[in-house]
Amino acid sequence: MDEIIYGKNSVLEALIAGDREINKILISKNNRPDVKLNKIKELAKEHGIVFQFVAKEKFSQYSEFNHQGIIAQISPIKYLDLDDFLENKHSNESLIILDGIEDSHNVGAIIRTAVCAGVSGIIIPSRRNVQINSIVEKTSAGAINHIPIIKVNSLNNAVEKLKNSDWWIIATDASAKDNHYDINYNDMNFAIIMGAEHAGVSKSLLKLSDFIVKIPMIKEFNSLNVSNALAIIIFEAVRQKLTGKH
Amino acid sequence: MDEIIYGKNSVLEALIAGDREINKILISKNNRPDVKLNKIKELAKEHGIVFQFVAKEKFSQYSEFNHQGIIAQISPIKYLDLDDFLENKHSNESLIILDGIEDSHNVGAIIRTAVCAGVSGIIIPSRRNVQINSIVEKTSAGAINHIPIIKVNSLNNAVEKLKNSDWWIIATDASAKDNHYDINYNDMNFAIIMGAEHAGVSKSLLKLSDFIVKIPMIKEFNSLNVSNALAIIIFEAVRQKLTGKH
Numbered sequence: 164m165d166e167i168i169y170g171k172n173s174v175l176e177a178l179i180a181g182d183r184e185i186n187k188i189l190i191s192k193n194n195r196p197d198v199k200l201n202k203i204k205e206l207a208k209e210h211g212i213v214f215q216f217v218a219k220e221k222f223s224q225y226s227e228f229n230h231q232g233i234i235a236q237i238s239p240i241k242y243l244d245l246d247d248f249l250e251n252k253h254s255n256e257s258l259i260i261l262d263g264i265e266d267s268h269n270v271g272a273i274i275r276t277a278v279c280a281g282v283s284g285i286i287i288p289s290r291r292n293v294q295i296n297s298i299v300e301k302t303s304a305g306a307i308n309h310i311p312i313i314k315v316n317s318l319n320n321a322v323e324k325l326k327n328s329d330w331w332i333i334a335t336d337a338s339a340k341d342n343h344y345d346i347n348y349n350d351m352n353f354a355i356i357m358g359a360e361h362a363g364v365s366k367s368l369l370k371l372s373d374f375i376v377k378i379p380m381i382k383e384f385n386s387l388n389v390s391n392a393l394a395i396i397i398f399e400a401v402r403q404k405l406t407g408k409h
Numbered sequence: 410m411d412e413i414i415y416g417k418n419s420v421l422e423a424l425i426a427g428d429r430e431i432n433k434i435l436i437s438k439n440n441r442p443d444v445k446l447n448k449i450k451e452l453a454k455e456h457g458i459v460f461q462f463v464a465k466e467k468f469s470q471y472s473e474f475n476h477q478g479i480i481a482q483i484s485p486i487k488y489l490d491l492d493d494f495l496e497n498k499h500s501n502e503s504l505i506i507l508d509g510i511e512d513s514h515n516v517g518a519i520i521r522t523a524v525c526a527g528v529s530g531i532i533i534p535s536r537r538n539v540q541i542n543s544i545v546e547k548t549s550a551g552a553i554n555h556i557p558i559i560k561v562n563s564l565n566n567a568v569e570k571l572k573n574s575d576w577w578i579i580a581t582d583a584s585a586k587d588n589h590y591d592i593n594y595n596d597m598n599f600a601i602i603m604g605a606e607h608a609g610v611s612k613s614l615l616k617l618s619d620f621i622v623k624i625p626m627i628k629e630f631n632s633l634n635v636s637n638a639l640a641i642i643i644f645e646a647v648r649q650k651l652t653g654k655h
Contacts, residue, residue: 268514272634281627309630344648378644379651381527384555388518391640394633398624398641399648402590405625 166237169230171199177235178206184238186294188214191222191232203233211289211316239300243311245321248284249328256283256352257400258330262318262368263359264389267293271302272390273357278306280397286313286321286354322354322371330354334364334372335396337386343376347409348400357393360386412483415476417445423481424452430484430560432540434460437468437478449479457535457562486541489557491567494530495574502529503646504576504600508564508610510635513539517548518636519603524552526643532559532567532600568600568617576600580610580618581642583632589622593655594646603639606632 168177168185177183188207194200207214225234259277264270270293274285293299300307315321322332333346334356346353356372358364369375378387378395387395403409414423414431423429434453440446453460471480505523510516516539520531539545546553561567568578579592580602592599602618604610615621624633624641633641649655 272637275631275634276637278628278630279624279626279633304631304634306631309628342651344652379647380525381647381650382524382555384524385521385550385552387522387525387640388550388636390634391518391522391637394637394640395644399645401625401627402645404627405588406590 166239167225167228168235168237169225169228169233171203171231171233174233174235175199175203175206178203178210181210184240184242185210185212186236186238186296188212189217189221189234189236190214191219192216193219194232200233213290236296238295239297240295240307240312242314243284245286245313245315245324248311248313249324253283253352255350255404257348257397258282258284258286258325258354259393259397260286260318260322260354260356261292262288262356262364263291263362264293264357265359267296267298268302269388269390271299271307273393274299274303274310275306276390276394276397278309280401282310282397284311284313286315286318288318289314289316318365319367319371322356322368325354326371326373331374332356332372333374333376334358334369335377335392336363336369336375337377339375339377341374341376342379343396344399346374346376348403349407349409353400355393355396357389360389413471413474414481414483415471415474415479417449417477417479420479420481421445421449421452424449424456427456430486430488431456431458432482432484432542434458435463435467435480435482436460437465438462439465440478446479459536482542484541486546486553486558488560489530491532491559491561491570494557494559495570499529499598501596501650502598503594503643504528504530504532504571505639505643506532506564506568506600506602507538508534508602508614509537509605509608510539510603511605513542513544514548515634515636517545517553519639520545520549520556521552522636522640522643524555526647528556528643530557530559532561532564534564535560535562564611565613565617568602568614571600572617572619577620578602578618579620579622580604580615581623581638582609582615582621583623585621585623587620587622588625589642590645592620592622594649595653595655599646601639601642603635606635
C-alpha cells in the first residue's frame with residue numbers, strides 16, 4: 164500500500180508545509196463541509212492536487228487509522244518541474260510522455276525500459292494517468308530512482324513548452340502512415356507520446372505532434388501491450404544511436 | 410481460476426483418457442496412499458505431469474467441490490507436439506522458446522507480442538516455467554488462441570530437433586559480445602530463447618545455440634523486463650523483414 168496521511172489536521176498541515184508530494188486526496192461523501200475541509204479543498208486546487216469524493220466504504224481498508232473520512236496518498240518519489248528540467252541544456256536526448264496509461268505494471272515497465280535506453284525523463288499528467296505508486300515503484304525494479312518524473316497539470320501545455328524549447332514530438336497511433344523506424348532519431352531532442360491501450364493518444368496531442376508513427380505488424384490481430392510498444396520504439400532509437408545507421 | 414478436475418475418480422479418468430491437457434495435480438498431504446492415488450501418481454509420472462503434495466489448507470478455495478484432497482488443474486488450451494509442428498514445411502519463420510519464465514503476466518505479454526510479430530509458435534518446457542493458466546490467457550489479450558503453444562519435456566532435446574530441421578537458435582545473454590541487431594534475420598528459420606530475469610538462459614542451452622546476443626543499453630543500471638526484451642528483438646526482425654534492410 165502507498166504511504167498515506169490521514170485525518171483533517173494532518174492532511175491540512177501537509178498541504179500547508181508542501182514538503183510531501185501528494186498524489187491524491189480522498190474525502191468521504193459523508194463528511195459535512197467545515198472550515199478545515201474547505202481549506203483543504205482550496206489548497207488542493209491551488210497545488211493542482213486531485214481530490215475525489217468517494218463512498219465511505221472506500222475507507223474500510225484504512226479502518227485501523229482515525230482517518231475522519233479523509234486520506235491523502237503520498238507519492239514515494241519527488242517530482243521534477245518541467246521548467247526546471249528545461250532550464251538545463253539538452254542535446255540528442257529523449258523524453259517519454261504518458262497520456263492516460265491506467266495500468267501501474269505498464270508504467271513501472273516503461274520506466275524500467277526508459278532508464279535502460281538512457282531516456283532523460285518521464286512526463287505524466289496529474290490526472291487521467293496512473294500516478295507513481297508502490298506498484299509502479301516495484302515493477303520498475305528500482306528504475307524509478309534513476310530517472311526524473313515530471314508531473315504536469317496539462318500535457319498540451321507541456322508539449323507546447325517542449326516544442327518552444329527545440330524538442331520534437333513523436334506520437335504513436337495505430338493508423339499512422341509512417342513507421343517508427345522511418346524516423347531518424349539522431350541529432351535531435353525528441354519526446355515520444357504513448358497513449359492508453361484502447362483510447363490511444365488524445366486528439367489534441369496528435370495535432371500538436373511533429374511526427375505520428377505506428378509499429379507495423381506482421382499479423383494485425385490486436386495492438387501491442389503499451390510497455391512492449393514503447394520498448395520497440397525507444398530501442399530502435401538506441402540502435403540508431405549506437406550504430407549511426409538510420 | 411483455471412478449470413479444475415476434482416476427486417480421485419475424475420482425475421484418474423482424465424489421466425487414462427488423455428484428452429485433456431493437465432498442467433498440475435495437487436494432492437493433500439493428509440491423503441493416505443491407496444490403489445487409485447498410486448495409479449494417479451504412476452500415470453502422472455508417465456505423462457510428465459507435475460504432482461505436488463500440499464497442506465490441506467491449499468484446498469480451502471475448492472471447498473465447494475467434493476475434491477477428496479485431489480485436484481487436477483486443466484490447461485485452457487490444447488498444446489501442439491513439436492514433431493507435428495516440424496512435419497510441416499517452414500521457411501523464414503520464427504519461434505520463441507521460454508526457458509524458466511516465472512511470471513504469468515510476462516508470458517502473456519510475450520505471447521501477445523509474438524502474435525503481432527507473426528511468430529509461428531511458442532515452445533515451453535513442462536517444468537520450471539509458467540504453464541498456460543488463466544492469467545497468461547488474460548494478459549495475452551486473446552493472443553493465446555492465435556498461436557500454437559508447443560510443450561516439450563526437455564528444451565535441450567527440442568533445440569537439438571530444431572537444429573536438425575534447419576532452424577537457427579538464438580539465445581539472449583547480457584554478457585554476449587554480439588548485439589541483437591547484428592543478426593540478419595531474413596532468409597532463415599530462427600528460434601529465440603528467452604531466459605528467466607535473474608538466472609538467464611540455461612548453460613546447456615547457451616552451448617547449443619548458434620548465436621548469443623545481447624540488447625545493448627545506454628545506461629546499464631539493470632536488465633530489461635523479459636517481455637520488453639523479447640519485443641525489442643522480435644520487432645528488430647520484423648523491421649528487417651519489412652524493410653529488407655539488415
